[in-house]
Amino acid sequence: MQEKFYQTNSVEETYLFGEALGRCLVAGDVLALAGELGAGKTTITHGIAQGLGITSPISSPTFTLLFEHPAGTENLPLFHFDAYRLTDETEWYDAGFMEYFDNQGVVIIEWADKIKNVLPQTAKWLHITTNLAQPEQRVFRLSIEYDSDFNWENLTAWELCKNLL
Ligand SMILES: Nc1ncnc2c1ncn2[C@@H]1O[C@H](COP(=O)(O)OP(=O)(O)OP(=O)(O)O)[C@@H](O)[C@H]1O
Numbered sequence: 374m375q376e377k378f379y380q381t382n383s384v385e386e387t388y389l390f391g392e393a394l395g396r397c398l399v400a401g402d403v404l405a406l407a408g409e410l411g412a413g414k415t416t417i418t419h420g421i422a423q424g425l426g427i428t429s430p431i432s433s434p435t436f437t438l439l440f441e442h443p444a445g446t447e448n449l450p451l452f453h454f455d456a457y458r459l460t461d462e463t464e465w466y467d468a469g470f471m472e473y474f475d476n477q478g479v480v481i482i483e484w485a486d487k488i489k490n491v492l493p494q495t496a497k498w499l500h501i502t503t504n505l506a507q508p509e510q511r512v513f514r515l516s517i518e519y520d521s522d523f524n525w526e527n528l529t530a531w532e533l534c535k536n537l538l
């Protein structure tokens with residue numbers, strides 16, 4: 374397993390981090406987002422969509438479990454789920470969502486910890502933590518168990534640029 378930590382100090386930096394992360398994603402990737410209410414799961418999804426060249430607006434799916442975004446310049450459609458209102462994995466299963474793990478797009482799931490038992494082993498996890506003393510700060514822990522081809526260098530490049538700002 375490989376994991377790395379990234380820190381942002383503003384919404385804008387989170388967008389840029391998301392954009393860099395989006396450019397690392399490939400067809401079939403599942404990105405599991407975890408973090409408390411307001412951690413920044415939807416915000417980083419905006420950035421990721423930007424990195425995928427997707428132009429349709431990203432919403433906060435309060436009452437909708439799934440938003441589908443047609444492929445943009447990277448030719449990857451985005452399936453944006455929010456599992457907040459699911460009680461457990463059974464509802465995910467019953468809704469027929471398992472088939473989304475087997476597609477040629479990118480799947481992002483907010484509150485993925487609610488359905489962790491049905492996620493593919495290849496899912497990439499992004500845990501977001503806040504810091505009470507620094508309200509604009511977010512720490513992202515990206516952990517990847519089964520993808521030796523993941524382009525970590527792209528994120529290193531983002532970090533180097535960020536530090537130059
Ligand atoms: N560095 C930062 N990165 C991301 N969001 C930040 C940052 N600093 C402050 N914020 C604020 O935190 C909030 C993040 O909201 P967002 O909707 O992305 O969270 P969420 O994790 O999707 O919440 P929910 O669990 O309700 O879906 C926004 O109000 C945003 O302005």
Ligand SMILES: [Mg+2]
Pocket residue numbers: 414415416433434483
């Ligand atoms: Mg959200």
